[in-house]
Amino acid sequence: MHRKKAFECLWRNIAGSLVPALMEKASKKIGGCVISHTPGAGKTFLKIAFLVSYLKLFPGKRPLVLAPKTTLYTWYKEFIKWEIPVPVLLIHGTRSSRVFRQTPVALRGSCPRPSQDVVHILDCLEKMQKWHAQPSVLVMGYTSFLTLMREDSKYNRRKYMAKVLRESPGMLVLDEGHNPRSTKSRLRKVLMKVETDLRILLSGTLFQNNFCEYFNTLCLARPLFIREVLKALDPKFKRKKKGAQKARHFLESRARKFFIDNIASKINLDEAEEKMQGLNMLRNMTNGFIDVYEGTASDTLPGLQIYTIMINPTDIQHEILVKLHKIMEKCPGYPLEVELLITLASIHPSIINSSVCVKKFYEQEELMELEKLRFDCKKGSKVMFVLNLVYRVVKKDKVLIFCHNIAPIKLFLELFENVFRWQLGKEVLVLTGDLELFE
Template structure:
């Protein structure tokens, strides 16, 4: 068999004359006993010991030469190499006694009670039971399926998952587990596997670095080759397929490698990771067909069934799926249905069409969506029995834990809604902006969020200067030059939220407390950083840190480490809400400020949970800031309404009673009391509401 050895990626090098073929150019073939050699002069380019067994061995008695090729960029790693491993689901019951707890007898000691419940819940859904004898009988029945671990943020879902994977893969030796997560979370997973000393290699497909736990024989293929992105990925995929290990990949990369071909030219131009032809087909097959256990971290991320990622995930050929999400209910019941159907596509089959009073002759997809709409349409609007039906439907495959362990083991959480009175100029500008942009909701929401922080940021709105000129034409008595001036921008008192924030940071510094500030926009952070540099004489990456979505995972991780270091000089972290996913640990903060209001209540909960989580040593105080006279009040009311709906659906009666019992309208916030009591500051406070989610405030 002829083998092409030209590699366009290899640099030009001087050739050893001794290796030249006496007939000119080598004509390489694969000899199953020797390796890759020249058929003309017998020069051996690669010995057989450096070639994977699946390449050297023939398939079903046919010549290996017909199915194998070799080139310098590992194009030999084709789908055929993974097919034998793809169905090797060995099961070992020999060394285990009664239940799955006997696999690693001491593992229970690492876990809180809710994690122990979750562990057994996972086994019952993914393997059928926790008793070894029953698992043997149910391993291949229809009762096996996916499930959701809906534990409150910060309560240890990652550890629970690692413990489960470790025990499950010990019994099911051939299991190939895949964890799909936001790209920034893959490093966290990698670190957690090391931290808990799980003896399972974690292959991060997004990273170009090797873990040192790759398959030895696969590593030989790197010898003398440029370590390209494609080669490293193939090496990791081979290592994952050959032994007990976990593959980690981001949602975006999975969509590009495993999704269907995308026809939109504009979208394709952005997809530098996309593969083409047979290589793309093989990659899609590997990522769709080989996983036998799938974990979706931040599993609420793919909640739009029209999105490319949701469609790509639906193509994975395993029913053993686990969603991890502290906030599965994001905006509405339609999104929740899309999320749940990723793990249990037929979960509505237990409800008859007649029970939901819908037609029974609809096709499967239409019938399911009609059932769901009928079931959820009245929840939260008036009392009926559908809420209990809904909970009963989810109970077998959704494990809910609201986080009482946080109340029991942490110093505490104090939340308050702070309604601020803007100065006259800011108030006037807000009214004009809301009037001018009332027909364009997207631009309106963006502009209000920016101007509510500080008037000068109006210039960063879409068509900011045009907006200002239109305001001026309506008789607004201030000059464009004034709001653009450096002096105006650096004056925190011109914006009520910057005024509040600067005072809070100053008082927190005096008490050696760190402040974590969240916003969904970059522009407010640029202004706040300039003001801190000017008034506090602080420096970025010293006293001030900024975390945003464009940073590489390693850079983001170094920011997290520095912020959490008690000995560091850092006083404040400005963090994008989109960059701080579930699982990110920012327990260095004891003060959390939510600078703007978002429609999705889970975003706010996730933000608070970065600081209020296991490991926190201090009381955590949170401040939801709203500028009076803006649309933020109505936006916040809708957020509360969604949050209550989520609580209604995902809380038992006991949960709600516990929450009410643990609630407190008494605040012991010395810093906030000091600010409210100050003569120079009290004019900016219109209203303060403690534990605001427990009553819809009038703002």
């Protein structure tokens, strides 16, 4: 039911009505909207369903979907999963396109092998051409969009791509659209230049406890919101003639001030009546274009159980930690290198070897002795605890272990292989920041 309600909200704001015969291009109801549903409530599926149905009625609208790099592949997989009858064109970053591109770019005649940069540009141009040629959806990451939208480039092809991305989208979809919310955000400034008012902002956490950023997010989703705020709050704005158009950034700055002074300041007050007045003003302004849903199927789950366990160090860990704390007391300022060694030694004494700075405080002979203890689980109290816990739990459940540093991850991987005979890629999966996105 929550998806059905949001689906209707999309049609009312993007097309002006739920009835095709009543959809007017010049309707005052048309403008951007926000779908603020809790994570896991099915925003991606909802958006795909809307895009398919919308393109049947408005095939020339050319939707552009922008998503964070981490969710880009998820979007693509969802499009494939539901077997939609509309082509989906995915533009990657330069590095990712090397991994993901299945067919090489065909070049006419005999010419030297093009660089990765050239191949990427040709790939972008090819997909933009297809996007214009037939009803289709163009999907790309925010980072790629920001790179391609650079207007100061000296290359004509890059200027052309920036022009296309600015002028061609008939609809702009912003996944996790609350991210570029700062007034100084370069990404937000570029997104505001896209020449379409038909925008859909998807977010699970729309309000980030900052009314200035909240205003920025609403304007990003619905550029018309700037004038709607001024019309409601600025008494002088009504007397201005329509022909007296001022720069958009000036109007936005003025609207932001009225929004914070008249709405945010009241909501932040302790007085209940003033607070309620501010909330009602905000609700009346945004009710038509924001659809909120906060419940999910997880409501029936038992909830989180969090335990903090204090573990005593082993004798050798205690010896190392005492030495490092004495060194820390003598260091001027806050020694991050020693702090790192304390963190590593608290897990297992051998992994202090992974730090380059350890040689400042330990002799080579001492480090060699510690390295000999690498596979002795009993020398590290945290390691011993984790191995015992994992061995008991993993038979019935999945276990997720977070580490702040790479060294403990490598140690646990070696111990799982050595103690339990588990294999990397089979019983043990490792995810670190240096992996390719699609991996």
